[in-house]
Amino acid sequence: xxxxxxxxxxxxxxxxxxxxxxxxxxxxxxxxxxxxxxxxxxxxxxxxxxxxxxxxxxxxxxxxxxxxxxxxxxxxxxxxxxxxxxxxxxxxxxxxxxxxxxxxxxxxxxxxxxxxxxxxxxxxxxxxxxxxxxxxxxxxxxxxxxxxxxxxxxxxxxxxxxxxxxxxxxxxxxxxxxxxxxxxxxxxxxxxxxxxxxxxxxxxxxxxxxxxxxxxxxxxxxxxxxxxxxxxxxxxxxxxxxxxxxxxxxxxxxxxxxxxxxxxxxxxxxxxxxxxxxxxxxxxxxxxxxxxxxxxxxxxxxx
Amino acid sequence: xxxxxxxxxxxxxxxxxxxxxxxxxxxxxxxxxxxxxxxxxxxxxxxxxxxxxxxxxxxxxxxxxxxxxxxxxxxxxxxxxxxxxxxxxxxxxxxxxxxxxxxxxxxxxxxxxxxxxxxxxxxxxxxxxxxxxxxxxxxxxxxxxxxxxxxxxxxxxxxxxxxxxxxxxxxxxxxxxxxxxxxxxxxxxxxxxxxxxxxxxxxxxxxxxxxxxxxxxxxxxxxxxxxxxxxxxxxxxxxxxxxxxxxxxxxxxxxxxxxxxxxxxxxxxxxxxxxxxxxxxxxxxxxxxxxxxxxxxxxxxxx
Numbered sequence: 154x155x156x157x158x159x160x161x162x163x164x165x166x167x168x169x170x171x172x173x174x175x176x177x178x179x180x181x182x183x184x185x186x187x188x189x190x191x192x193x194x195x196x197x198x199x200x201x202x203x204x205x206x207x208x209x210x211x212x213x214x215x216x217x218x219x220x221x222x223x224x225x226x227x228x229x230x231x232x233x234x235x236x237x238x239x240x241x242x243x244x245x246x247x248x249x250x251x252x253x254x255x256x257x258x259x260x261x262x263x264x265x266x267x268x269x270x271x272x273x274x275x276x277x278x279x280x281x282x283x284x285x286x287x288x289x290x291x292x293x294x295x296x297x298x299x300x301x302x303x304x305x306x307x308x309x310x311x312x313x314x315x316x317x318x319x320x321x322x323x324x325x326x327x328x329x330x331x332x333x334x335x336x337x338x339x340x341x342x343x344x345x346x347x348x349x350x351x352x353x354x355x356x357x358x359x360x361x362x363x364x365x366x367x368x369x370x371x372x373x374x375x376x377x378x379x380x381x382x383x384x385x386x387x388x389x390x391x392x393x394x395x396x397x398x399x400x401x402x403x404x405x406x407x408x409x410x411x412x413x414x415x416x417x418x419x420x421x422x423x424x425x426x427x428x429x430x431x432x433x434x435x436x437x438x439x440x441x442x443x444x445x446x447x448x449x450x451x452x453x454x455x456x
Numbered sequence: 457x458x459x460x461x462x463x464x465x466x467x468x469x470x471x472x473x474x475x476x477x478x479x480x481x482x483x484x485x486x487x488x489x490x491x492x493x494x495x496x497x498x499x500x501x502x503x504x505x506x507x508x509x510x511x512x513x514x515x516x517x518x519x520x521x522x523x524x525x526x527x528x529x530x531x532x533x534x535x536x537x538x539x540x541x542x543x544x545x546x547x548x549x550x551x552x553x554x555x556x557x558x559x560x561x562x563x564x565x566x567x568x569x570x571x572x573x574x575x576x577x578x579x580x581x582x583x584x585x586x587x588x589x590x591x592x593x594x595x596x597x598x599x600x601x602x603x604x605x606x607x608x609x610x611x612x613x614x615x616x617x618x619x620x621x622x623x624x625x626x627x628x629x630x631x632x633x634x635x636x637x638x639x640x641x642x643x644x645x646x647x648x649x650x651x652x653x654x655x656x657x658x659x660x661x662x663x664x665x666x667x668x669x670x671x672x673x674x675x676x677x678x679x680x681x682x683x684x685x686x687x688x689x690x691x692x693x694x695x696x697x698x699x700x701x702x703x704x705x706x707x708x709x710x711x712x713x714x715x716x717x718x719x720x721x722x723x724x725x726x727x728x729x730x731x732x733x734x735x736x737x738x739x740x741x742x743x744x745x746x747x748x749x750x751x752x753x754x755x756x757x758x759x
Contacts, residue, residue: 167536168499168529192529193496196471216561222529226471226495229521233470247561254557258519258550260600297563 156181156306156358156456158381160422160448161197165387166219167426168192173450174219175364175423177383178203181304181456182285187211187227188302188362194223195230201451206236210281210288213244214364215299221248225255232263239266243280243290245298246271274298277375282307291375293366295400301366303376305359311351318350358456361416364423367397368406370413379416380456383448386421389433404434408441419445420454459484459609459661459759461684463725463751464500468690469522470729471495476753477522478667478726480686481506484607484759485588490514490530491605491665497526498533504754509539513584513591516547517667518602524551528558535566542569546583546593548601549574577601580678585610594678596669598703604675606682608662614654621653661759664719667726670700671709673716682719683759686751689724692736707737711744722748723757 157180164172174191178198185207187194198205205227213221221244231240242248249269256263270280272290281288285307293299310332318328323345327337331347338344361376364385376382387401396403402410404421411419419442421434428434431447438445448454460483467475477494481501488510490497501508508530516524524547534543545551552572559566573583575593583605584591592606613635621631626648630640634650641647664679667688679685690704699706705713707724714722722745724737731737734750741748751757 167533168502170499170502173499192526193499196473196476196496199471199473216558217564218529218532218558218562222525222532222558223495226521226525229525230470251554251558251561255519255521255525255554258554258600259521261520297561 155183156360158360158383158420158454158456159201159203160450160452160454161194161201161203162189162191163422163424163448163450163452164191164219165423165425166217168219169426171450172426173197174222176223177362178208179304179360181360182306184283184286185209186288186304189214189220189364190222190224190227191219192222192226195227197450206231206234209238209240211240211242212280212288212302212362213242213248214293214301214362215295215297216245216247216251217297217365220364224248225252228252228256228263228267229259229261232261232265236265239268241268241270241281243270243272243288245300272300276300289375291372293363293372294369295365295367299365301361301363301372301375303359303361303379306357308357309354311347311354314350314352321350323350360456361414363410365401367400368402368410370410373410373414376410376414376416379414381418381420381454382411382414382416383420383422384410385423386434386438386447387423387425389428390437391433392425404438404445405441408438408445411442411445417444418454420448421445422448458486459663461663461686461723461757461759462504462506463753463755463757464497464504464506465492465494466725466727466751466753466755467522468726468728469520471522472729474753475729476500477525479526480665481511482607482663484663485609487586487589488512489591489607492517492523492667493525493527493530494522495525495529498530500753509534509537512541512543514543514545515583515591515605515665516545516551517596517604517665518598518600519548519550519554520600520668523667527551528555531555531559531566531570532562532564535564535568539568542571544571544573544584546573546575546591548603575603579603592678594675596666596675597672598668598670602668604664604666604669604678606662606664606679609660611660612657614650614657617653617655624653626653663759664717666713668704670703671705671713673713676713676717679713679717679719682717684721684723684757685714685717685719686723686725687713688726689737689741689750690726690728692731693740695728707741707748708744711741711748714745714748720747721757723751724748725751
């Protein structure tokens with residue numbers, strides 16, 4: 154379970170009794186990432202057993218309130234719970250101004266560093282990487298600057314053929330070399346070939362997050378072949394005009410992007426509060442892209 | 457039921473699964489007032505059946521996040537639901553800066569006017585009045601500027617003695633005069649005395665709100681003889697030192713204020729999340745002031 158998405162909030166701008174505004178918690182290779190943080194996200198974390206102090210990176214897609222009004226409260230709670238480990242926050246530059254202003258006026262010096270990374274309007278490419286994961290960004294098409302995100306695993310080490318390795322009674326020191334695809338020559342001059350002791354590496358997985366956005370084929374290159382794509386689907390085809398005016402997408406449009414980007418699975422969210430259920434969204438999406446789902450608060454997806 | 461308090465959030469700085477941060481909804485003589493608005497208050501309103509569009513006045517005691525982080529989300533929701541009626545917001549002057557900055561960056565022009573009324577640090581006296589109610593403020597003693605509030609009914613009209621009035625078959629036009637304590641002389645020169653057709657007016661009620669504050673006898677003159685006093689009680693006597701350092705109160709201190717101010721009933725809230733229950737708070741408060749209660753989210757109190 155090394156790559157998992159937990160939906161903390163699946164709703165649109167108007168929170169309902171069932172759906173909190175947008176927020177998702179991503180565990181990827183033991184990294185803990187929060188994407189968006191609508192009001193009440195910290196309560197949702199408590200409800201769904203998410204350990205908020207583990208979060209090291211927060212990605213904010215844009216500065217409409219339903220995507221970040223819960224951030225300052227989350228940071229305050231992290232402080233009150235004694236956090237001292239810094240946190241990295243990625244978003245439009247005004248986010249830093251808003252958060253720092255509120256913390257300053259409260260008169261509390263936060264006990265950990267807030268490392269803000271300003272994302273520019275049309276920024277495309279790598280935001281962060283370490284030895285296990287990469288986070289990329291790309292522009293979406295919305296009323297204000299909005300950025301999508303792609304979280305992907307880096308190439309993994311080869312998988313050890315344990316049965317053969319242990320039956321040949323080799324030194325366990327060899328494992329690290331074999332996993333990296335390196336042969337080993339021992340003190341007697343005997344060479345052991347990594348190919349004899351490994352299977353191919355587990356495939357690398359990726360998760361793309363697109364919210365909020367009008368239909369926009371420009372994003373396809375950035376999210377191509379993702380294992381899972383989250384794409385907003387505020388409306389159904391009946392409200393296509395409204396989708397165009399508000400720069401949101403319909404379920405069919407989300408599915409069309411999923412199809413053209415050749416992703417493995419489509420998760421739809423941010424359905425307008427006007428819809429009593431998700432039936433019509435699923436009907437319209439599945440006609441275009443069968444592996445479509447509508448997310449609910451508390452849902453978990455293994456990538 | 458003309459004066460009612462609904463507890464939307466009863467907790468302290470750290471929200472728990474049971475207790476949201478501070479917020480209270482007051483209905484008084486058909487006026488609808490919100491006091492404080494911690495994160496998630498709009499969701500609590502939905503949960504407890506409070507009609508958020510009815511709110512005309514919002515009072516924010518201070519700018520620690522657990523007392524106002526939910527305000528910008530509430531205002532956004534009011535806008536999305538089509539509100540056009542202006543709203544009056546009372547609080548420290550920086551509140552306006554914070555709210556306007558966030559709304560401006562979101563790029564949405566709010567469809568109703570936000571009338572901010574800046575409360576000064578040591579301001580004491582009338583904030584608002586109309587023909588039925590008055591709202592007063594007074595300073596509390598906390599780490600940053602914090603203001604308490606007193607909501608009181610104005611003198612009410614006399615109560616009509618319906619039985620006598622209708623049996624004497626007088627013109628119903630007379631009622632408005634009698635209720636105001638005025639005698640009426642009819643076209644024949646007969647005078648009818650209001651005292652013969654009325655009982656005395658219903659008593660005027662008042663509700664005082666004190667959060668957050670260290671023990672502070674200076675507030676007593678402002679809240680004297682209130683029917684109900686809400687006073688924070690973050691700690692028990694065991695944490696008296698901690699209460700002093702953090703400028704919060706113990707249950708015993710809250711009860712002492714209630715006793716000295718001669719109020720009718722004491723409601724305590726803002727208990728630190730460290731307490732698993734409210735037993736010790738009640739024991740310590742009741743020793744000083746018997747009519748003491750600890751509030752929970754969703755509680756309603758008729759004043």
